[in-house]
Amino acid sequence: MHEPPSPAVPEDGQEKDNKTRPQKPDQDQDQRESVSQSHAPGQAPYQAYEDRHGPYRPHEPGYGLYQPGFSPYDDQIPEPESRLLAVQNAKAYLLTSSTTSGLNLYDHLANILTKILDEKPANAVDIIENISKDVKWAQFHKKMDTLRDEHEILPTYEAAEKRKALFLKGNGEEEEELEEETEETPLPNVMETAFYFEQAGIGLSKDESYHIFLALKNLISVQPIQICRFWGKILGLEMNYIIAEVQCQEGEEQETEEEEVTEEEDKEVGEVEDEDEETEKEDKPPESTYKPPPVIPKEENGTGTNKYVYFVCNEPGTPWVKLPPVTPAQIVCARKIKKFFTGRLDAPVVCFPPFPGNEANYLRAQIARISAGTHVSPIGFYQFPEEEEEEEEEEGGRGTYEENPDFQPLSVAELVDSLSTWVHHTQSILQQGRCVWLNPFKKSEEEEEEAEDDEEEEKEEPEAPQQEIGPPLLTPLSEDEGIQNIPAWTAQASTNLIPQHAVAILQSNRWPGAYAFASGRKFGNIYFGWGHKYSPENHTPALPVPVQAEYPSGPEITETRDPTLEEELAFKASKEEASDAAEEDGEDAEEEDEEDDD
Known part of the structure; x- marks a missing residue:
């Protein structure tokens, strides 16, 4: 059988290829030999x-x-x-x-x-x-360099470090003692309250609620507290405020002692200033007769706006800080301004009119205003004590109440249908900044005796202002004034699908963020918001007081215009005529006297 011819290769190309091609290793040569030997018979290699x-x-x-x-x-x-x-x-x-x-x-x-x-x-x-x-x-990963990498602290790690102290038990605690303490402890059941508000989609997460629960436990273990309640949370630009409402045990009057000391120091300083003024009475300029209005004193601890003490912290696990008592001047100024909280208690409050204090005082004033307007309870839960004097009613109404042991809970439908089934159990704040009105011009017995000796002071006494009377305690919500066409409150059930297990929810439209719930014999109040009152119109700051006149304007003081030349000549002519007439009258009188003598 004839074999097909192999492809011809030019000799020149073969030689040129052999000269220029590099030598292959022996492996390639063995491979070529094996390939050429393995061809089938009758075929070209x-x-x-x-x-x-x-x-x-x-x-x-x-x-x-x-x-x-x-x-x-x-x-x-x-x-x-x-x-x-x-x-x-x-x-x-x-x-x-x-x-x-x-x-x-x-x-x-x-x-x-x-x-x-x-x-x-x-x-x-x-x-x-x-x-x-x-x-x-892997190409985009950060390359390692010769410098040591900084350890990055994650936010979750920082939060865990802050809340680590909440989960530590105190030394020496036993299970038996804990069981006895739970019956009489002032610690509120925050998780139960959060459960009822959760039915209407109100509240915080379960983790945060539990952390606040533990934080309140630590507060009670440190401070001598008789009653404690989770008031709410006020939001801030940098940090938030978690607020606890407490009532301290009786026998703590440290603040009043400090105030008395400061008053004595002020008296001593005033006496020294009077001595200096007596030595420098020579050539004094005229003094002003203006007298500033009297300072309205704050209400005593445990009464009115200072009935409760408030502790705040930014996050659960951070230390609690006690807020100072509120004064009437701070409440009056807080009604005229609207400022966002920063989260720092020592931050200044820059506004007009100027606020008398820092952010801690402004926070305390807003807490008092919100509590007075939004703390409500079902009607009949509280009642007035039977033994009360009539003088208290004449001064400003009843200021105390107690829990009604014979309270019969209302149904959810009754609580939702009518606002008259809810009442305020916190005293309202008057325009004066106090819950109980006080006459600032009323003098004590010693001052009245001194005033009898000085008759001039009695003439300059201003007229006594009219007494302010606010709504009494346990007033139904149906008497609250609305905001234009918006009612003051909105009541609704937590669910319409299962009315048998629904909870009555009350929402304040005057203070957005204030809520209340009622279910059987249990009710609660809470606030989550920015701490601002709702206003249908934009907030307009108060204008400064008009500038006082330097001097009274009248015809006696007003400068007259300069006379003209004609008026001056006429005035001189009239003056000369008057003098001539007087001389003639004098001559006539002398002649008459001479005739009488003759």
Whole structure:
């Protein structure tokens, strides 16, 4: 059988190829020999490995790349220069950087192969896409440098450190003592109150409520507290305020002692100033007769606006801070301004009219206003004591109440249908800034005796102001005034789908964020908001007082206009005529006297 002729190769090309082609290792030579020996009889041996289609094979990358003088369909072997140029062009293309990521394909493929050979995963061809993504993500990781990296403290770690003290038990506590204390402890059940408010979608998260529960426990263990309640949360620009309403045990009068000391110091300073004034009485300028209005004193601790003491903290776990008692001047000024809280108690309150105090005093004034307007309870839950004097009613109404043991709870439908089933159990604040009106011009017995001796002072006494009378305690909410066309309160049930287990929810429209609930014999009040009262119109700050006149204007003081020349001449002529007439009258009188003498 005739064998097909092998493809002819020019001798010149063969010689030139042998001269220029580098020598292959012995492995390639063994491979060519094995290929040539393994051909079937009657067939031409396979072409040599290097005599096929150049540097690229059908299964290799770059196959099909067209270059001048080289084509995969050509049977001739290209020249080494064209092959080298093709390789350089291909490599240059692979080294081209991306305009978006800045990476190039050549390095990316090298990194992929390195990762595959290092890790040697099973079925690498199936996860080649994921390996490519991992290699790309690794390129954008922060590179390590010679400097030591700073330890980053996560916010969750900081919060955990602050709340770590809440979960520590005190030393020496026993289970039996805890059981006895739970019966008489003033610690409120915050989680139960949060459950009822949660029925209407009101309140905080369970974690935060539990942290506040533990924070109140720590407060009670440190302070001598008789009654404690979670008042609410006021939001701030930088930090928030968590507020606890407490009633301290009897026998603590530290604040009153401090105030008495300050009054004695003020008297001593005033006496020294009087002595200095007596020594410098020579050539004094005229003094002003203006007398400032008398300062209205604050209500005593445990009464009126200072009935309760308030502790605040920014977050559960931070130390509690006791707020100072509120004064009438602070409440009166707080009604005229509207400021956002910062979260720092020592921050100044920049406003007009100027507020007498810092943010701690402003926070205390807003708490008193919100409590007086939004603390409500179902009608009949509280009652007035039977033994009360009539003088208390004449002064400003009854100021004390007690829990009614015979209280019969109202149904949810009755609490929702009518606002007359809810009453205020906190005294309202008068325009004076107090719950009980006080006459600022009323003098004590000693001052009245001194005033009897000085009659002049009695004439200058101003008229006594009219007494303010506010709504009495336990007044129904149906008597509250609305805001234009908006009612003061909105009552609704927590759910209409299951009315048997619904809770009555009351929302204040005058103080957004104030809520109350009632379910059977249980009720509660809470506040979550910015501490601002609702106003349908934009807030307009008060204008300054008009400037006082320097002197009174009248005809006696007003300067007259200058006379004209004609008026001056007429005035002189009239003056001369008057003098001439007086001289003639004098001469006539002398002549008459002489005649009488004759």
